[in-house]
Structure formats: structure tokens, C-alpha cells
Amino acid sequence: MSTRERVRVIFADVFDAPDFELRDDMTADDVEGWDSLNHINLIIAIENEFAVQFEGTEIAALANVGDLFALLASRGVTNGGAP
């Protein structure tokens, strides 16, 4: 499974939407239920999935899904670009 798909599955799981579609310019405002609570749920699930750790400041600075893939890439998790 590609990095992108693995991330998509986590979003689908957290937002309880099996067919969740992931876009790089997607922000918290675009997704129903993406509140601060689910933001943490997403981050922790992604950390566990890829065995990485982010800084608190990095978590707070994420503006959209593209930033998330960039952050993952900074930890050596690539293959996260356009499908």
C-alpha cells in the first residue's frame, strides 16, 4: 500500500467515512468532524502507522494535508506525492 493510501485509510477510520477522498489542499475546514480532538487522533494514528514522532510545534503548524505529507517526508517517509 502506498504511503498516500495508508494515510487515507487513517483519515477514513478517524472520520468514519470508508470512501474518504484525500486532497493535498484539504484543510480542517473542508472536513466535517476535523476538530482539534480528531486532529490529535489523526496525528497519533499516523505516528503509530509510520513509527515516527513529530514535535508539538510541527503538529500545531500543519495547515493542510500537503503539509502533512511534507512533514512525513522530512522523517524519511516518501512516496506520498500525487498518485
Next chain:
Amino acid sequence: MTDPPSSQLAELLAYMTRIELDPDRLRAFLSVVGKADAVAALHSALDRVPRGTRRLALARELHAFDPEAVEGFARNGDDCARHVVAEHRYVATGDVEALAAALRDGWPLEPAAVERGLQDAGAFDATLLAALVQKLGLGAAGYRQASTLAKRVADLAPDLRGTLAFPRLNVALLGEVTVDYVRPLLEAALLEAGILATVRGGAFGELEQAVLDQSSWLAGFAPDVVVVVGSTLALPDGPAREEFARRRAELAALVTERLGSDVLVTNLEALPTHTGPGGAPAWVVRQNALLAEALPERAHVFDLASLVAEIGVDRWFDLRLWSVARQATALHATPVLADRLARAIRSLVEPPVKLIVTDLDNVLWGGTVAEVGADGVQLGGNELGEAHLRLQELLRECIAMGFLVAVCSKNTEEAARSPFVSRPEMLLGLDDFAAFEASFLPKSVQLPEVVERLNLGLQSVLFLDDEPHERAEMRDRHPEVRVPEWPEDGIVGLPTLLARTGWLTRFRVTAADELRGKMVRDETTRQTLRATYANLGDFLGSLDLVARVTPIGAANIDRVTQLVQKTNQFNLTTPRYSRRELEERIADGAYTAAVEVEDRYGPYGLTGALVAGRHGDTLAVDLWLMSCRVMGKTVELAMFEHLLQYARTAGIETIEARYRPTDKNGAIASLLPDLGFELAGEDAEGHVYRFAVKREALRANLHVTLVDELTGSPA
């Protein structure tokens, strides 16, 4: 002669499974030795490992290689094997009946079945979901697992309310920290604890305001219990720290006054930054001590400090979450927090446990006293023996706290008492017990007698027993009795498990509690034990006992030989026949009977055997034994009935039997006279008894349906 390799491997396997077993290591080991050796070693190890979690682990591995063998064990009444077959069937086919069976039987569920259960949970009905939640142990689950389950619980909330007769409870969380993560988990954890709760929480930092504001969410909610959730992280550096206990006490008083609820208040935990000697700084220790004293009536400390110490600061905290979301614990610590909060809430609202009823064998000591004698039971010496002593120590502390402790044991009175008399290592003495019941009556019959004698109700009893069958029977017969599951790591894990249940948490110990314990113990020693149990017949009748009698033959001779070698308590003359000797008796045309027993709680397997040789018109009983697991269920009457039927059709006039007393078989000293045999003398092999076949047997007391396998119909 050297052992074949599989036997050495079996030895190693049995050693590996001596205490507990890491399945990954077991699997790695098996993959190295090759399939044939692995199967042989597993079979051989299963022959020597008694039922318990180790047997369960071995049966799971064997199932991977040889499912039919495990199914065979299951058919022979091995309940570990039955559990393995059921959970495997569920994982492979999704058959919810199989899951329900595996959830009911008292054994833990394997991870793959848990995983599938979580996936399927959306489609479960309320009963099955509740059973899954109760089995899973939320506190031990990962955050993702726990929150998936919590989501299902929330989805099914209306159904759960419609289906389950659990008590209802409104719980409010007042958080100085974020309570959003723990809130849904707490609802699931309370379901696990047997409470249907609605849990609501406010925004973090909203404490006194929520209570004072008439229009707040709290006012309309009418909570039964309010939990004030805080953290040392939330206390700013400065003089406010020294106000912590006083401020919490005032808040608690406000809650009890305004809302009439019970209150739990978390105390202050040590932080990862508290690295000085002694961990928590002096002000934290001081404020915790003050808090315990300052809280008003109906408000109690939830000991967060001890919980964090138990789990460890490294695992407890994720300080990034504190900065980002005012979440005071790592997400993976939230299931534990929810679990412990649920237990504390339960012990606030439940009738308190007053009496702890404990089993003896493999609980207070290691081994079966009737088998190994008082000198042979394990007390100290290794990690297991020490664990038994630690439990005794814990029970002594409970007695000091005002709990009553009583014994219910399936043993003779003499055997049960012997270690207390002759083993100086014992920490508990006979004087410590409020009651001491040792007989072969079902424990669900023993217990009400004890409870009545102590003027208590069953709802104040905590029942400790390592046998899944005993626990299942007690839960079924007396649902109000609290029956903790047995830990997966056995006696070693029991104190932790008991702490986790919260049932032994006394929020306040009063002088009256301590005094009461002493008075009851004195009173009991004056009372005499009741000799008769009016409801025993009714009880046995309701068990739907079935005894299936087959001749001893190729299909069962291994198991019979094993019983012949092992059985000490119900064994008339204790002859240790070898397999070959048994085969010779069969060839000689002796009457042979192997008995399989089953009741509504499931099969006991092959648990009895009788061999009698014909000499003219006399039938001489050479072997009569029964496993102690089925003693007290009138199975012996059924066996005798079968023997009599044979005697009548075979033209036998006299049945002769001997009783040879040993250290272990005192419990059946009066078996033959009770059946109507008459003492005819004594010879080198024991007391000789005779029974005239013309006489009527005591059929009226038979509570067992006898099935003769020769004819396949009820005899």
C-alpha cells in the same frame, strides 16, 4: 535408552510454559523444530500440562498444525480445547454463535478474535457487544482498539439500554484538563464494569463555573457521580499550588450541596520533570495528604498519583498533547485511566463488598492438598509459591481493613485445614476466617449457607476461584456475587487484577468496620455447621447432569489409565493398574465402565471408572474411582445403578467391594455403607463389604440421567 527428540522438545515446551508463555516465542520455537516434531512435542506437552492458560496457549499452537486433534480434545470435554475451537471458528467464518460461546466460557480471547470482533462489532446485538466489551478488558487495550469499541458502544447505546438490565448512571467529568479523549472510553469501561452510563464532560478549565451556572450543561444533567479530573500539569508555578487541596475540597462541597452527587477528585501525579530524589516534590506530596483529609462527606480521592507511578511517567505522558490540546496523558494511557475511573465509580455506587470467599487449592497455596498432602503444597520457594503467600498477605490486609474472609473449598474438612495447622509459612490462620466450608457440595450451594450464617447478603460477596467452571456456575446461579476473572498469568497477577476491579477499594475505613469483623469471627466459632442442605437436591436436579457409561476400550483406555495413576480422593482401593493390566481385565470379560459426565455448564469429560470381575454369582469390584471434579454430584449413584443393572441381567447375587483407607481417600470412607453395602469383615486389602443384588438401590437420590452407550438410550 535415550528419549526420542519429540519427548525432549515436549519437556522444553512444558518448561517454556511453566509460568506464562509469550506466543511469539513459542511460535518461533515451533517453526525452528519442524512440523512433525512440533506436533509431537505439542501433543506430548498437552499430556502433562493441566487445564489452565498454559494449556490454552499450547492448544492454540496445536490447532495451527492439527485442528482435528484439538477438536478431538474438545469433544472429550477439554474446555481449553473447546475455547480454541470456538475462537478459531469465529475468526475463520465470522460465526457469532462461536464468538458468543468463546466469550461465555471464562477463557481469554485470542488477539485475532478480538481484532475480528472489533471489526464486526458494528453488526453485533447489544448482548454480544456487551459480552465482548466485558471480556476484552478495556484497560489493557490500545487506544485505537478502545476507541473503536467505544464508538460502537455509543452507536448501540439505545439498544444496550433496551437489552441489558444493568444499573444506569449519569457521570459528569469536570476537567481542569481536556476530558474529550477519556469521556467515550469511560462509557465503554463502565459498560465493562456492568454499568450503563451516560458520561458527559465540560470544556477544560470549567470547574466552579459549571457547578454554579444554573444554565450550564451540568444543571440539567443531574449527575449521580461527578469526577473532577485534574493534573499537576495544570497547576501554574506559584502560590496557587499551595491552595490546591483547599480549592478542591471547596469545589467538592459545592458539588455535593448543589447537585447531590458523589464526587471523585483526582490527586496530583508526579511529572516527567520531577527527577529529584523521591520523585514528586514536597508540595505535591503535601497537597495530596491535605486533599485526603479536607474532602467532605461523599467526596473521595481518585489516586491518580499511584496510578501514574504504576504505569510509569514515561508511558503516561505525551507532553506535546498537553501543549497542543491540554490533554494531560498520552492517548495510549487513556484506556487505563478510563478503566480505573470506571472501577472507582462502580465501587462508589455498588453495595460494598463485605465478605471475600476464597478457594484453597492453587489459590492460597500451590497444588491440591488432597493429592500432595499438607507438606507438599507450595508456599514460597519460587515465584509461584511466593505469589500464593502474597495473596495471603493481601487477604490479611483486607481483614485489617474490615473485610471478612471465608473459605469455600471442595475438600474434606481435615485436608482443607491441614496446611493451616502444619505449615509454619502460612500467613493466614484458621482464626482469621469468618467461616470455613470444606465439603464436596457445589460451591453455589455452600456459599448461601455461609452468607446466611454471617447475616450478610450475596450482593456483598467477592468470590475467588481459579476454576473457570466454578466461576461460571457461581455467576449463573448467583449473579449478584462478584466473581473476578482469573488473570492470564495466574496467581502471580491476581493482586493486580483485584486492585483493578476496585472491589477492594474502601473509600473510608471506620473503626466500626474493624470491630465488626472481629465480632463476626467470634460468633461463627460458636455456631455449629449445618448438616443438611434442604436445597441441594433441587440444585443437583437443575444441573441436568448426564452420565454416559461406555465399556473401557481402545477409545478411552489412555484416559482411564491416566485416571488410575492419578486419582487419590475418590478411589476405593487405589490400585495402580497399568494399561496392560487393564487390557487383561477387559480380555478376561470383566465388567468395565468408563463414565463421561456433563452438566448444563458443559462437559467434565471422562471422569470415572469401575472394573469388577465375576467369580461365580459374585461380582467383585476391583477398581472404582472418580475424578474430584465431579464429586458431590451423585455420579457415584449413577455408576452404581449401572453396575446393578448389569448384575441383575447377568444373574449376579452379591456384589463385593473393598475400601482400603489411605491418607487421601477419607472423603469416601462411608460410600459403601451409604449405598447399602454391609460390612463383612476385613482382609489384607481393606474392609470388605457386600451388597445383595435383590435389594433396592437408593435411586431416589439420583440426580443424574444415566445413558448406557451400549444401547444408546437412557437406561
